[in-house]
Amino acid sequence: MSLAESVLVVCSMCRRRCGCGLQLTPLYLLLLALLLLLLLSAHTQPGSGRHIPRGSRQHGQFPPQHSALELIPSDSFSEDQFIAATARAARPRSRRRVYRLLRAARRTQDPREGSKPVQLKPAPPESQLERQGLEKRGFNEVVSERISLHRRPPEVRHPLCLQQEYSQNLPTASIIICFHNEAWSTLLRTVNSVMDTAPKKFLKEIILVDDLSDQGHLKAALSEYISKLDGVKLIRSNKRLGVIGGRMLGAARAIGDVLIFMDSHCECHNGWLEPLLDRIANDRTRIVSPVIDVIDWKTFQYYHSVDLQRGVFNWNLDFHWEPIPEYEQKWRKSPTSPIQSPVVSGGVLGINRNYFQNIGAYDPAMVMWGTENVELSLRVWLCGGSLEVVPCSRVGHVYRNHLYSLPDEEIVVKNKIRVAEVWLDSFKEIFYMRDTPAYLLRKTEVPDCMERMQLRKRLSCKNFHWFLTNVYPELSMPEDKSRHSGVARQRFLLHNIGTGYCAGYQTKWSTGGHPVALAPCSGNGNQSGEIIHVSTGKCIEAIKNGTSKDLFLRPCNKYTTQQLWRLETVTVMNKR
Numbered sequence: 001m002s003l004a005e006s007v008l009v010v011c012s013m014c015r016r017r018c019g020c021g022l023q024l025t026p027l028y029l030l031l032l033a034l035l036l037l038l039l040l041s042a043h044t045q046p047g048s049g050r051h052i053p054r055g056s057r058q059h060g061q062f063p064p065q066h067s068a069l070e071l072i073p074s075d076s077f078s079e080d081q082f083i084a085a086t087a088r089a090a091r092p093r094s095r096r097r098v099y100r101l102l103r104a105a106r107r108t109q110d111p112r113e114g115s116k117p118v119q120l121k122p123a124p125p126e127s128q129l130e131r132q133g134l135e136k137r138g139f140n141e142v143v144s145e146r147i148s149l150h151r152r153p154p155e156v157r158h159p160l161c162l163q164q165e166y167s168q169n170l171p172t173a174s175i176i177i178c179f180h181n182e183a184w185s186t187l188l189r190t191v192n193s194v195m196d197t198a199p200k201k202f203l204k205e206i207i208l209v210d211d212l213s214d215q216g217h218l219k220a221a222l223s224e225y226i227s228k229l230d231g232v233k234l235i236r237s238n239k240r241l242g243v244i245g246g247r248m249l250g251a252a253r254a255i256g257d258v259l260i261f262m263d264s265h266c267e268c269h270n271g272w273l274e275p276l277l278d279r280i281a282n283d284r285t286r287i288v289s290p291v292i293d294v295i296d297w298k299t300f301q302y303y304h305s306v307d308l309q310r311g312v313f314n315w316n317l318d319f320h321w322e323p324i325p326e327y328e329q330k331w332r333k334s335p336t337s338p339i340q341s342p343v344v345s346g347g348v349l350g351i352n353r354n355y356f357q358n359i360g361a362y363d364p365a366m367v368m369w370g371t372e373n374v375e376l377s378l379r380v381w382l383c384g385g386s387l388e389v390v391p392c393s394r395v396g397h398v399y400r401n402h403l404y405s406l407p408d409e410e411i412v413v414k415n416k417i418r419v420a421e422v423w424l425d426s427f428k429e430i431f432y433m434r435d436t437p438a439y440l441l442r443k444t445e446v447p448d449c450m451e452r453m454q455l456r457k458r459l460s461c462k463n464f465h466w467f468l469t470n471v472y473p474e475l476s477m478p479e480d481k482s483r484h485s486g487v488a489r490q491r492f493l494l495h496n497i498g499t500g501y502c503a504g505y506q507t508k509w510s511t512g513g514h515p516v517a518l519a520p521c522s523g524n525g526n527q528s529g530e531i532i533h534v535s536t537g538k539c540i541e542a543i544k545n546g547t548s549k550d551l552f553l554r555p556c557n558k559y560t561t562q563q564l565w566r567l568e569t570v571t572v573m574n575k576r
Contacts (some may be wrong), residue, residue, distance in 0.1 A: 124366030138400025139297035144185040156304035160394035170277040172204035174256030177266035180211040186265040204256035210236040211248040265398040275393040276350040284352040286384035289344040290393035306553030310341040336387040342472040346373035370412035383461040496542040
């Protein structure tokens with residue numbers, strides 16, 4: 001019997017008992033109320049509903065395509081067999097109102113009956129949720145959840161790009177997205193962005209590689225969501241692989257002609273895929289990259305790159321972007337012409353699947369992630385291939401805030417050492433001179449690079465001097481080449497007037513840390529002023545809080561001494 005029918009039966013009984021024209025006595029009113037409460041409780045027994053993982057509720061976005069989730073059989077995703085994850089169907093508005101009334105009735109019961117008031121925990125303030133998301137993800141997850149999973153970035157391509165026509169016989173692509181504990185909104189926005197912008201004719205598959213995520217929303221709920229998407233596969237690793245291992249796992253399962261490796265927090269433009277496939281179709285030894293625009297980690301506003309840049313690295317083997325040199329600008333025939341790049345970013349890149357395997361894929365001895373894009377780029381250039389940034393292809397990328405925990409620095413340093421030992425030849429001494437942690441670690445632990453050295457010989461690769469001469473001559477040779485030269489040289493220190501410390505690098509083996517930190521310094525100052533970050537117009541400010549000393553971008557304030565810096569010159573004599 002339904003709830004409505006039960007109420008009608010009770011009312012008819014009361015009418016027969018009391019008469020239609022008589023008033024109900026307080027006793028009958030009390031009995032009627034108790035009976036209604038019992039009927040309500042019978043309809044709301046525990047276990048009648050299903051529970052959506054807390055991390056998966058996305059302000060009405062979960063699930064985006066259907067209002068209720070039905071659990072798929074447990075044997076269809078064996079990785080979840082030790083994790084209890086269920087989904088609750090969306091309740092009608094009237095049922096939620098009944099629940100609120102029932103909780104209110106329970107709170108007003110007589111305490112002498114032994115019942116206790118129900119204590120409802122208030123939702124954490126939005127600022128706290130933003131702080132939690134920043135610590136866990138490296139970006140403002142609260143804002144990300146408010147954005148549609150099908151957002152389209154603004155059209156920022158050059159007008160000539162819109163006139164480009166591509167062959168209908170382009171190779172097919174497998175998009176490989178590796179993730180570990182990625183936010184629901186950014187992961188699925190990446191997937192939907194690819195599906196909404198890539199032509200089905202060229203999109204062979206999307207492969208999601210779950211790198212041993214342990215958060216509930218990436219278990220049963222994700223399996224259910226992906227099962228409803230055509231052409232999307234979900235692979236779950238049973239051990240932690242990192243970006244390098246996860247991408248290699250996805251590449252081993254891929255069947256497309258071209259592999260597109262993409263981070264799990266990206267948004268694609270219309271027409272981003274065809275220019276990449278076209279360049280690889282013309283030369284299978286090319287690695288190609290789109291122009292990678294910035295999605296602000298705090299506001300998720302999309303910022304497009306106005307001036308085209310190329311990827312490079314310094315003698316510390318750290319990747320960064322720089323403007324296109326003048327000779328490269330003269331060589332390009334059109335604003336849509338590809339840009340030769342010494343290095344490609346690891347965020348998004350495309351490569352022929354067979355060529356990727358033949359050239360040695362990623363170095364399997366490199367751990368987690370860090371410098372793998374530099375290693376692959378050097379190997380391709382030195383072993384007969386080339387690298388390009390394609391201006392008519394654009395993809396937005398969320399660059400995480402510096403508070404996000406990165407891999408242990410020692411892992412990154414070990415990866416750098418492998419790159420230096422295999423590919424830099426005698427120039428590796430410059431790297432060790434510049435990177436003190438690598439220099440010290442190399443003295444205690446010698447990596448086994450025999451397999452990669454044999455690969456280099458088998459591929460008949462050129463030496464690093466050729467790379468410096470023909471690919472990246474702008475990588476200037478440092479003056480202090482020898483650690484034990486015994487010559488005097490000058491070094492420049494940035495001295496912060498407000499704190500009395502200097503900007504410098506500090507090694508933090510167990511944390512990601514900050515590339516620049518404050519440390520004691522000495523010397524005679526000869527210049528002072530503000531250091532302004534050009535793209536934001538803000539000033540670099542030194543913050544000293546107890547034992548913590550960091551640098552932040554703050555609005556410029558001429559009255560704040562912590563934004564005043566002095567350039568100091570110190571003469572250093574090397575030991576023989």
